[in-house]
Amino acid sequence: MDHSKEAGCVTQAFPGNVFCLSSLRSEDDLADILRHVHVCDWKSRYTTCMTCNITWEMEAANHHSFVDFDVAILRHGQSSPRGHDETENMNDMQNIENRHAVLDICEHDQQATTWTIERMAPLTGQGGYDWHTFVWNDAGQFRSKLSGGDVWITAYAFLPMDARFSHPLGMPPIHIHHEHVTSGQDFWRYHHHGEIWGQPNTYGTTAVEFDVHGDRQCLHDSGGISCIPVVMPDGYGMKLLLTMQTFGDLNDVRPKGSAKFTFGFIHAYRWNRNYQRLVGRLVTGVRPLRPYHDTSLLLFDPQASAMAEYLVWDTLSFAPYNLTIFASFWHTHHQYTADQWLVKGSAQDCGLGVAPYSKRFVNLTAHNMDVDDAMSYILSSIASKQMQCSRADRCVEPRLLCRMDQARWENIDGRLQERKVMATCPPYHLYANETAILIGFHKPLRALSAPVLENQHTAYYAYYIPSSATERVPHMIYGGTVP
Numbered sequence: 001m002d003h004s005k006e007a008g009c010v011t012q013a014f015p016g017n018v019f020c021l022s023s024l025r026s027e028d029d030l031a032d033i034l035r036h037v038h039v040c041d042w043k044s045r046y047t048t049c050m051t052c053n054i055t056w057e058m059e060a061a062n063h064h065s066f067v068d069f070d071v072a073i074l075r076h077g078q079s080s081p082r083g084h085d086e087t088e089n090m091n092d093m094q095n096i097e098n099r100h101a102v103l104d105i106c107e108h109d110q111q112a113t114t115w116t117i118e119r120m121a122p123l124t125g126q127g128g129y130d131w132h133t134f135v136w137n138d139a140g141q142f143r144s145k146l147s148g149g150d151v152w153i154t155a156y157a158f159l160p161m162d163a164r165f166s167h168p169l170g171m172p173p174i175h176i177h178h179e180h181v182t183s184g185q186d187f188w189r190y191h192h193h194g195e196i197w198g199q200p201n202t203y204g205t206t207a208v209e210f211d212v213h214g215d216r217q218c219l220h221d222s223g224g225i226s227c228i229p230v231v232m233p234d235g236y237g238m239k240l241l242l243t244m245q246t247f248g249d250l251n252d253v254r255p256k257g258s259a260k261f262t263f264g265f266i267h268a269y270r271w272n273r274n275y276q277r278l279v280g281r282l283v284t285g286v287r288p289l290r291p292y293h294d295t296s297l298l299l300f301d302p303q304a305s306a307m308a309e310y311l312v313w314d315t316l317s318f319a320p321y322n323l324t325i326f327a328s329f330w331h332t333h334h335q336y337t338a339d340q341w342l343v344k345g346s347a348q349d350c351g352l353g354v355a356p357y358s359k360r361f362v363n364l365t366a367h368n369m370d371v372d373d374a375m376s377y378i379l380s381s382i383a384s385k386q387m388q389c390s391r392a393d394r395c396v397e398p399r400l401l402c403r404m405d406q407a408r409w410e411n412i413d414g415r416l417q418e419r420k421v422m423a424t425c426p427p428y429h430l431y432a433n434e435t436a437i438l439i440g441f442h443k444p445l446r447a448l449s450a451p452v453l454e455n456q457h458t459a460y461y462a463y464y465i466p467s468s469a470t471e472r473v474p475h476m477i478y479g480g481t482v483p
Helices: 003-010 016-023 026-038 054-061 139-147 187-193 371-390
Strands: 043-047 072-078 094-098 102-110 113-125 130-136 152-162 174-182 210-213 236-239 245-252 261-272 280-285 296-300 310-316 323-332 339-344 361-363 399-403 409-412 415-418 428-430 436-442 452-456 458-466 476-478
Touching (some): 016 323, 026 113, 043 072, 054 187, 072 113, 113 130, 113 139, 113 152, 139 261, 152 174, 152 210, 245 261, 280 323, 296 310, 323 339, 339 371, 371 399
Antiparallel strands (some): 043 102, 072 130, 102 113, 113 261, 130 245, 152 236, 152 261, 174 210, 280 458, 323 458, 339 399, 409 415
């Protein structure tokens, strides 16, 4: 263990210090997960559906209890001529076909906990950023487990693996475009009805209990793929409420026409029935102005008189809950993101909500401004409000909690690849009567040779606990507000 990093953890406030110390053991945690994978006595759940076509999908999208039927699907497609940066989903893919694969499961106990591990294989790619889409219901077969009592998840991992399931695969060669394990979202309703937020649980929130995206692999010196698994410190866990579905897309990023490459992937869950201190998972972001999407649409045209630069922002409020938030990190499409900020305060404190920032989506270039201008303006607005508060009673000063670490790139064969770097936000309270402002500054970070229509996420992830030991809070909040 790097003792300088350990010392840095100790300086954090509770509970950030506990989770920070736990994260330093990520390489040991990954090795422990792989040991359980290697001793698995695999049992087949079922093979993938080869006849599930669009008509079948439309019927599935209209099914009101999507987790109540057993099915697994694996599809393969090739990137469209527009290129993978601009491709939004499998509807833009070419030569889509169902492919045969087997979904296996194994379970074994370790002291007072149980490991449930699922794997799907084989997946076969030939590079060119081809797409491997998967989906199945009742992830981890937790439907029956939930009927038998409380289920607390204390560790989770999603990992692409080599064909023999001996070791995990990072990026390159396999890119995790996205992977969700969710009791709220539904793959078929998402694609055919535009239902992004999904069904609410008893708290009125949609839950995406776990997800992994392409920017979750850390810098090599910070652990690489070993930081992808989520492992809670002893005594902490997430309590499941409903049956879950899993879906995602993987990409073989080797050059197009490469030799066939066979691989698979695993989901690993460590769980028990003993009461744990609840840890909630926060996934929030800037809501786009366009309906039925969770991304803002940004146009970058190198042939225009000036390259477009954008600012997007939103207000976060989690009333009626009082939360202590920690272990923050960003999710975005980094090659078009100059920075992201989180400010504790109001839009007015940041100078937002008034022209030319009256809307949450601002084309800065159209107003003869750029990202630097917008940053200077917001910092000046925050400083002005802080000055006012220093002269007044009952005034809450706005505070810039954190911004994006710019040392988030790794040189891979001459190409810069984004990596996960934890945000510098200290643990903080966000009470029911308080708000935070999430701000994204977007522009190309590399030269473009052709126009790009970018579907941009501006997202913020964190964990939380109730600020009071007696308060009940959801196990997961997905979105900028609680319905």
